[in-house]
Amino acid sequence: MLKVAIVGCGKIADAHASQIQSVKGCEIVGVCDKEPLMARQLYERFPVKRYFGDLTELLSVARPDVVHITTPPDSHFDIARFCLEQGCHVYVEKPVTLYAEEAQILLALANEKGLKLTVGHDDQFSHVARRMRTLVQSGYLGGAPVHMESYYCYELGYGYARALLGDKQHWVRRLPGRLLHNIISHGIARIAEFLTTDAPQVIAYGFVSPFLKKIGERDIVDELRVIICEE
Incomplete structure (x- = not known):
């Protein structure tokens, strides 16, 4: 069973929780928000094991394999770096960081740790995007x-x-x-x-x-x- 945690329990976290619970072999082992009431409301509406108000406690107690970061963008870098340093794979909402240099640091850290880091560009996995990619790669449209x-x-x-x-x-x-x-x-x-x-x-x-x-x-x-x- 893949253990998933969500950090940041605002509006977009609902979409993440809904999708995670629909994936066979995944469970939400914890949700976290610096405002505990926000974490609790998500915990009460979805099949979540525990809720937390502290990121360090979430990682040490719930021990997730993957962390979804759904906080405001100005906090993405610090949270993602900490999660990677603790050995967690990271899925972070867009924009991945505020500055390109921060994104490069996260990418280097993920590679160093042998971890996966991905950004929430969900449009890239839509039927339209995948079809366009196939048409371009196959040469059907005549090349690049x-x-x-x-x-x-x-x-x-x-x-x-x-x-x-x-x-x-x-x-x-x-x-x-x-x-x-x-x-x-x-x-x-x-x-x-x-x-x-x-x-x-x-x-x-x-x-x-x-x-x-x-x-x-x-x-x-x-x-x-x-x-x-x-x-």
């Missing part, structure tokens, strides 16, 4: 792509976005790229695997929509157009 477009959108009028706009202390506002920092990795991931160089030219233009300007939100860019070019 010469032009690709990727779109990713949020509806700012509902749920998560409404909470963001109404909360000046929301964790998304602490990200260097704010709203777009939290989602742009999805759009880029769709294209990145087809690039042939690690240093393409990137041209980006950001915009604040009339809607946000109207409600006085000028520090959140809600539209970003990016061109990624290879020679």
Whole structure:
């Protein structure tokens, strides 16, 4: 039985818990949040063995094989590094870290320890993504792509976005790229695997929509157009 733990018990943790419990041979041995009430509510709604308010206690008591990190992105690096150092495989929500250098450190550590480290780019495993990958690799489309477009959108009028706009202390506002920092990795991931160089030219233009300007939100860019070019 594969023992899985979840660190961070907010909204996205529900999706992780639901998927984990549907996988044969997996069990959720513990959930953890620095706010114990958040850990408890997840524990009470899903088949979880125990809940914790401390990461060190979770790892020492529950002894998971895999840790899913579903905390705000600014905590990903420290939590992932600690879990890897303790010998756990890690699945971390996107964006993996705030900075490329941090991601490289985690990757090197995982390789050194012989552990698996993966990021929650779930779109890459969709039927559409897998079919496109097959068509490109088989040569059916005539070879390597010469032009690709990727779109990713949020509806700012509902749920998560409404909470963001109404909360000046929301964790998304602490990200260097704010709203777009939290989602742009999805759009880029769709294209990145087809690039042939690690240093393409990137041209980006950001915009604040009339809607946000109207409600006085000028520090959140809600539209970003990016061109990624290879020679």
